[in-house]
Amino acid sequence: SHHAGRVECVAFNSLRDLVASAGADGRIALIAVDSGKQVNAYMGEEEPMLSVSFSPDDEKLAGVSANGKLLLYDVDATSRDPHLTLQHNLSRVTSCVWSPNSKLIAGTGSDGCVMVWSATSGSVFTVLEGEATATCCSFDVVGKLLAVGNVLGRCVLYNLETAERVVELRGNASPVVAVTLSPDNGRLTTMCSRQAIIWDTSSGHKIRTYDFVVDKGGEFFAPPNMLRTSVAHSGTVLFDQESEAIIYDMLPIEDPLLRSFYLSDTRTITTGSGGYRSLMVWSAAGNTAPDKFHTTHDAITSCHFSLDDRLVAMGTQDGNIVIYDVQHSETVEVIAAHQNGPCRCVRLSHDNTQVLSCGADAKVILWDWRARNAIRIYSGHFISIGACDIAFQDNRVVSGDNHGMISVWEKDTGNGVQTLPLAHAGAVLSVSMSADGTTVASVGADDKVSIWNVDAGVELISLTTAIESHPLFCSFSADGSKLAVTESNGSVMVWNTIVGCQWYQIPGAHRGKVNACAWSFDCRRFVTCGADSVMAVWDAESGAPLHRFHVKSGPLTTVAVSPQGHYIAGGSTTGTLSVCSVPQAARLVPEPSFLYHWLASKDPKQAMPLYARLLASHPHLPNIQDAQGWSLISHVVAKGNAQVAHIILDTMPDGCGSLGLISAVPFAIQTRVKYTQQDDEEGPQGAGGSMTMAQRIMSVSPNA
Known part of the structure; x- marks a missing residue:
């Protein structure tokens, strides 16, 4: 065995006499094909090495680590360490490709940018800006053009000499x-x-x-x-x-x-x-049944995905934190985090290196989960803490306890930013912090839902009148424009924080309590879980149902969606984590564009029976979207095809749910969508002249 663990990727050199393998142990092994003996081994990071590739001249090796770094090695060097370590400034490297002459190497970034480096010196040759997470790239045979694909199903062709876009293909x-x-x-x-x-x-x-x-x-x-x-x-x-x-x-x-x-x-x-x-x-x-991880611990109280869609952190009823690899179905780490009670909530940091947790022992702790060491303990609570959250920008953390107090700290220093001692008349059930850390939403046992300005320490708006029953959980979208609130009667309410009104209500989203919800990173979808052991996926703009996963693992207490929307994980009272793959479920049915053109090309009498059979197996088929955000309904409306519209409407069964005529527009963090623009003298501004989330909410709040 050449690796202490699984092999993630293999690559041959051009002569096919050597093969390089990347392993979960963070190493790259160089193996002779004829003998099978290891020729050399190269050391990487603590994280798994996800991919490996030879340069066209076979003199260098490139490996992408799970921590987002690109490592370059000299094949014939005696040193086992990389001679260059390359990384994006603000994001992770997701893949790489060599130029034909082996002098350049391009790395795609999770923020949409592609950086091209000199493979000799490590200097930056050029930076190509994109709009969404880049997934792959390829040089032309000369090395003057670079094609880049992304998560939105688009490809952009760049001229490397000018860094200009030649063409964009959607x-x-x-x-x-x-x-x-x-x-x-x-x-x-x-x-x-x-x-x-x-x-x-x-x-x-x-x-x-x-x-x-x-x-x-x-x-x-x-x-x-x-x-x-x-x-x-x-x-x-x-x-x-x-x-x-x-x-x-x-x-x-x-x-x-x-x-x-x-x-x-x-x-x-x-x-x-x-x-x-x-x-x-x-x-x-592909296996469409959910992968189930049966812990040896008690009920799962909370779960949260890492930014690379690979890891999920779980909090358990017996006070432990479990780090689980969903892609390979194996436990990575277990930490005895809280004593004498459950771990109520867990959140992974933006760089995946730290976990924030809170528990019944009145402690909020920031962990280095690999070393299993507590980096920082945030002091201020004296009773069981029910919820915590961390801002996407990694600058602040928030927690709420059973006395109704909410506390906010600076993440890196532990200094207190704000304390709201009487935020709720009962226990704080849930807290959610906006990406910039200026706003906190909270749900209390007093049936109150509030949005707070952290810096001023005042309530911006109360959403209690928009709730029909007992609120249980709240969650901000990544762009902060929407807040989802779950209820005990099975409904979900979505509030638009920019407009300052209820955006829509989803009655009967689940049978019984809706215990938790979570948003995808692109803000196009959100997921919910309930006591009915169902995880549901919804279109964020219209509230239309997209998928329902019946996991049959007991009442679900928590749910999380991976940032790219590939996986949905739900924890239950039986201590079972159920992980469902959204792409696997989606590919069982024809994609919207193909299905529309197929229905349009057929006689309605021939197409209707087949469509009815598909609809019986997939009740939300008309709403299922592609990477561009287009559904079958979107194609019908855009083309104005009455024939296909009749097929869809005539086959819709009673009580099947709503049709999503409006799909969510993909949101990209790096583009920084501005909802309000003002001159400095016209109103209060945040850093850089743009309004903070709290200021935007206050501008439309009746409580302002």
Whole structure:
């Protein structure tokens, strides 16, 4: 064995006589292909090494660590340490690619930017700005162009010499996992988990779309039009974008480990001596059942995802913090955090290195979870603490206790910022802090829901009149524009903090209490969980239902959604963490664009029975969105197609829920969407001349 743990990635050199493997132990092993013996081993960070690749000249190795750093090694060097450690200033490196001459290396960032470095000196060659988390990139054969794909299903082609955009291509139904340019740069292929699209780079038009559809009955075999090819099957497909050849393997893989991990998403295999040919592996054999982690502890009281979608922190009834790897279904760390009572709430920091927790022992503690050491204890509470939160900007923390007191501290120093001793007449059930740390929302056992200005220590607005029953939980969206409040009667209320009014109400979201909710990082969706053992996904703008996962693990007490929206985790009173994959559930049905064109191309009498069968299995099919935010309903409204509209409306069963005619617009933190702009003399301003979240809420608050 060459690694103390699982192998994350392997790569061959151009001569195929050496293979490099990246491991969960943070090491890269260099192995001779003929003998299988280890030639060398390179040390990395404490975090797992997620990917590895040889430079085209085979002289260097690049590895991406789970902590977001890009490490470069000399293959023939005697030193086992990296000769260069590269990283983005404000984000994590998610993937990397070498230039054809091995002199440059590009790293995609979680903030949408792509940084191109000199592979020799580590100096920055250029910075390419993007609008959403970049997922992959690829050089052309000369090294003058760079194609970058992102989570919104878009691809941007950049000129490296000028750092200008050549063309932007929008069309993939899910995050782009691979991009490839043809040798003459005339064509570009973007691949995602739902389709592969071949583009004309000069005009920006689609040449052909290959739709990968799970189809056991053969209904979707005929393509909807001449520009689309239906890859309808129930097994595994290998797609070569260069020759546009498709190889089918109609026998699903039965190994449950492969179903749950390796084939859980679309994979690409890089081939060819230059590494510029990608084969796409797409499988319908993914396991859609939730992965369940049965802890040896009591009930799970809280859970929270890391920013890289990989880890989830859990608080348990017996006072422990559990760090769990959802991608590989294994426990990473267990910390005995709180004595003589439960750990009530946990939150991971922005850089994934720290965990904030609170418990019945009246302590709020910031942990270095890898070292299992308490970094800081925030003092001020003298009774059991029911909730805590940490600002996205990592500057402040907040907590609320059973006496109704709310306290806010500076995260790094532990200095008190504000104390609200009489925030509630009963216990504080939930607190949520805006991204900039200026605003706190709270829910109390006195049935009161309030939004507070932290710096002034005053209540901005009370939402009690907007609540129909007993409020239980609250959560701010990442951009702070909305606040979701769950209720004991099964309803969910969403408040627009910018406009200062109730945005919508979702009655009967769950049967019984709605115990928790959480927002996706792009603010397009939020999830809820209830005592009915169901996790539900909702469109953030319209409140329309998107998915419902019946996990059958007992009443759910907490829920979390990974920042990129790939996973949903719910903890139950039985001590079970249930993790559901949203992409796996979504790919069981045709993506909205393909389904619309397929329905539009068929006779209504032929299309209606098939659509009715799909709707019976997926009741929220009309609302399911692609990466662009488009649903089947969106396509029908945009095209004004009365025929498809009749098919949808005539097959809608009674009590099926609302149709989402408005989908949420993707939100990107790095773009800093400004809701209000004023000159300095016109009103109070925050740092940099822009209003803080508290000031924006106060401007529309009747209590101001």
